[in-house]
Amino acid sequence: MTTTATQGPKGRPESRVPRRQAPPGAALAVLPHVLRTALAWTDAHRAEFALPDDVLDPRTQVNATLKPLGELAQLCSTVRAATAPGTPEHEVAGDLVTYAWEQVSRGALLLELLRAEPFAAYPYEIYAAFAGYGLRHEGFEALARPLTATRAWAHTEQHANRQLGLINSERRVGVVTHTDAGGVLSRTWLGGLSEPWTFEGPSGYALTHTVFHLTDWGRMPDRMPEKTDAYLRTWLPAWADGCLESGQWDLTGELLAVGASLPGPPPLELLDAVWPVLADVQHTTGCVPETGVPVHEDAPDPYPFIDCYHSTLVTAFAAALSLRTLTDGSGSEPSRERHTP
Numbered sequence: 001m002t003t004t005a006t007q008g009p010k011g012r013p014e015s016r017v018p019r020r021q022a023p024p025g026a027a028l029a030v031l032p033h034v035l036r037t038a039l040a041w042t043d044a045h046r047a048e049f050a051l052p053d054d055v056l057d058p059r060t061q062v063n064a065t066l067k068p069l070g071e072l073a074q075l076c077s078t079v080r081a082a083t084a085p086g087t088p089e090h091e092v093a094g095d096l097v098t099y100a101w102e103q104v105s106r107g108a109l110l111l112e113l114l115r116a117e118p119f120a121a122y123p124y125e126i127y128a129a130f131a132g133y134g135l136r137h138e139g140f141e142a143l144a145r146p147l148t149a150t151r152a153w154a155h156t157e158q159h160a161n162r163q164l165g166l167i168n169s170e171r172r173v174g175v176v177t178h179t180d181a182g183g184v185l186s187r188t189w190l191g192g193l194s195e196p197w198t199f200e201g202p203s204g205y206a207l208t209h210t211v212f213h214l215t216d217w218g219r220m221p222d223r224m225p226e227k228t229d230a231y232l233r234t235w236l237p238a239w240a241d242g243c244l245e246s247g248q249w250d251l252t253g254e255l256l257a258v259g260a261s262l263p264g265p266p267p268l269e270l271l272d273a274v275w276p277v278l279a280d281v282q283h284t285t286g287c288v289p290e291t292g293v294p295v296h297e298d299a300p301d302p303y304p305f306i307d308c309y310h311s312t313l314v315t316a317f318a319a320a321l322s323l324r325t326l327t328d329g330s331g332s333e334p335s336r337e338r339h340t341p
Contacts (some may be wrong), residue, residue, distance in 0.1 A: 027271040028326055030279035035319035038312050039079070039092045041286030042072070046096060048305045051103050056112055062122060066113075068309055070126040073100040075317040077133040078217045082320040089320070097133055104130075107137025114140060118147050119156060121166050128169030132216070145175065154178040160187040161206045164213035171216070181223075185214060190228060196235040201251065204239065208254035211261055218261035218321045229262055236267065240274050249281050250290040250311035253318045260321035271322055278315065288315045 049069050054060050080093035104110050107130065113123035127140055147153055148170065158166075163184050170177045185191035190207045199207070211232075215221050236259050243252040256274060259267045281294045283302050288311040289295070295302040 022272045022276055024268070024272060026273070027268075027275040027322060030276055031319050031323050031326070034275070034279050034282060035079075035083075035089055035316055035323065037282065037284075037286030038288065038316035038319065039089055039096075039286070041312055042076075042309075042316065043092050043096060044285075045305060045309070046072075046099055048309065049100065049103070051109070055109070056116070058116075064306070066122065066126060069100050069103055070122070070129060071310060071313055073097055073126070073133070074129040074217065075313045076100070077129060078219065079316055079320040080133075081219060082324040093316075093320075097130075097135075101130055101135050107135070107140050111137060111140040111143065114143055114147075118143075119152055121156070121158070121162070121169075124148070124173075125165060125169045128172040131174075132172035141173065144173070148175055148178065159206070160184050160191075161189075161210045161213065164188070164210060168213045168216055181214065182225075185210070185225070185228075190231075193227065193231050196238065199235070199239050199242070201248070204243075204248075204251050205254070208251070208258050211258045215261045217317075218257060221261050221263040224261075224263055229264070232258060232262060233267060237270050237273070240270065244274065244277055247292050249278065249288055249294075250314055252278055253288070253311060253314035257314065257318035257321055260318060260325045266322075266325040268326075271326065275319075275322065282315065287312045 049072050051065055051069060052060065055065055076093040076096040080090055080097065083090040083093065101107075104126070107127065110123050110127045113120075114127075117123065124144060127137070127144070130136075163179070164181060167177045167179065167181050167184065188206065188210045189203045190210045194203070211224070212218070214223050216223070236255055240252060240255045240259075243249075243255060252274065256271065256278070259270050278288070282288050283295060284298065285300065285302070287301075287303060287308045289303050289308050290311045
């Protein structure tokens with residue numbers, strides 16, 4: 001995926017909004033509807049997230065069963081945290097987290113997974129999504145506590161952004177982290193401030209998840225180092241433009257969530273330029289395809305579930321974070337003064 005940017009007088013890249021210019025307030029004009037309908041679609045399809053009876057069978061595909069459910073719990077818990085109590089979005093998001101908790105038998109199923117694969121990260125990370133929401137299982141934590149204190153746990157070999165995810169999970173559960181997040185961040189594509197023209201699909205998803213793990217899914221933006229914040233503010237517009245041009249709607253949503261997770265003033269021009277485009281891609285039912293030409297014809301299910309559930313969840317997640325940062329949690333739009341890194 002290529003990116004485009006202008007050069008400053010000394011050859012330094014200048015921050016540039018996508019070519020799709022939009023008037024001030026364009027994001028706020030579409031975001032409430034985008035969030036509401038994305039959550040409505042997810043709620044209407046909650047049965048698709050249900051775990052099969054043989055979920056504990058080693059032959060069962062984790063990516064088609066536990067992964068979607070864990071994403072439902074993680075992203076909806078963030079939506080609930082970012083929305084005002086008493087609003088329909090807040091209540092629907094909370095109901096979906098509760099549904100996911102019941103699917104894992106209120107933590108008992110995750111305990112069984114941990115017993116079967118004591119040094120696998122995914123049962124712990126799924127549990128941490130619930131623990132960060134306040135849903136705990138005493139038996140799971142009693143077993144996990146000595147496991148996460150072992151040398152084997154601390155030295156499990158994995159990509160740096162995945163290790164950041166484990167560190168954030170440990171923070172959520174409330175145990176001592178197995179290593180320092182700053183040192184791990186420096187080994188990621190983002191933490192190394194990689195050449196922006198090397199951005200493409202895998203590096204893009206690695207970047208977005210580095211931000212999510214670092215900021216606890218947008219809840220703690222002040223964890224982001226200043227130089228990383230400046231780098232993202234400079235290059236997010238070009239990367240988002242490339243994703244729009246190539247129809248990468250899922251990655252576009254993740255980049256919007258990254259933009260809404262930055263500390264300080266929100267990247268107003270970026271959000272105003274990109275959100276109306278993604279809103280137009282969203283189907284009337286509320287779902288958003290991961291990639292490709294969007295369907296606009298009336299249909300109850302325009303895409304297979306597996307091809308749109310994640311991008312729809314990401315759209316709701318990014319919309320909730322964007323609304324929060326654009327209204328500063330108070331419902332009033334902030335000043336449109338530009339941030340200079």
